[in-house]
Amino acid sequence: MVVNCQQVWKEISNYVEGEVDAGLRAAMDTHFSTCTRCKSVLDGTRNVIQLYGDERMIEVPTGFGRRLERRLAQGARSRKGTWSTWSAWLVPVAALALIAGGLRWADSLTVPHPLQSEHAQPGSNIPPDMVVVVSAGAKDFHVPGCDVIHNKEKIRTLTAKEAIREGYVPCVRCMRKYLQIASTSPVSSELVTELSSNVEAEDRARSR
């Protein structure tokens, strides 16, 4: 096998790596013995590898090691304090169990978490401190006295803000004002009561 300069340049890196087969290696060796240009490329390639492979070529910024050590020490401390040992796992696991148990117990004392109706509307401009009532098992909150409150014997009084936070939605009857009319400003609870009384009166008249 005979190789020319172009073939040698193409394979010179593999030659240096020892990754050419015996036939090609022999052909390249023969070429190097006669071609000074390719021999200089070979020597230069080896020198490049030798020079850059020297650890002195890697310079790190002053204080690099100290800063790395400090950051790792911080990381090690936080691992030690939380996840590094089996005993450390017990703390969060126990805490989670307590929280979960506590939540179930608290839940049993209050109204079951209401489900949102598919027709529910969030309402707009409902005064946050408006006094409203909710009843066990229902999804809506009402103005006190609304006659469509189900389960009236188990009502709870709270503010509109709290009711919304707990997932209740405005009653489509007594809170109609906040659903159908895009009110531009919050109204006082007195006015709401007055308005809802009007609504109720209208309803009663209609039913008669």
Added chain:
Amino acid sequence: MAELNVVLSNPEQGTTREQELIAQVQRGQAELFYELVRPYERRVYAAALAILRNESDAEDAAQEAMLKALANIRQFRAEARFSTWLIQITVNEALMRRRRERTRMTEAIDDHRDDEGEYTPRDFADWREIPSEALERKEVRQKLAEALASLDRKYREVFVLRDMEQLNIQETAEALGISVASVKTRLLRARLMLRDLLAGGWEQGWFSRLPFEKGTKPW
């Protein structure tokens, strides 16, 4: 360097202390982790720098990568070289940061540049041997660093991981997410380009052991 070479060339030997440290850290003695990575901290930094090209970003990426290595130390398996594992984590961290910071456009332009064409050496200056003492001189290291920095990133990254970090071809390919064939092609180009960039300097006496007799050949 000599000590490092022992670790690199004999992964099964000379690393008993390292294996002990790995086992201790895996059992929860995280405070020993710095002792474990200290022999490789320079290489970890160089790997990050090759990709990010900014000292402060490279340092931050190297630190973050070492914290990730600590967090995942239990996943390290003894059949792998610990140094390679650390460098691969660092390369991942640096590549992730670069992807985050670069625009898609820049990436696309870089990635479509052809690297399959044959490279023809330009300089045939005779460059038979170099005194290793040359590297003691800051200006020589500076010239070499400048030459490396002038390479396109795809060549520079492969060259740094293979020839400076001492990863093998397969490991280099895996770390960068490219094929073995690409690593070989880029490595050939990187080496020949660096040789071209430096061969002239050799003739001009950069590597001379006699700094006051520049221009004279040391042989």
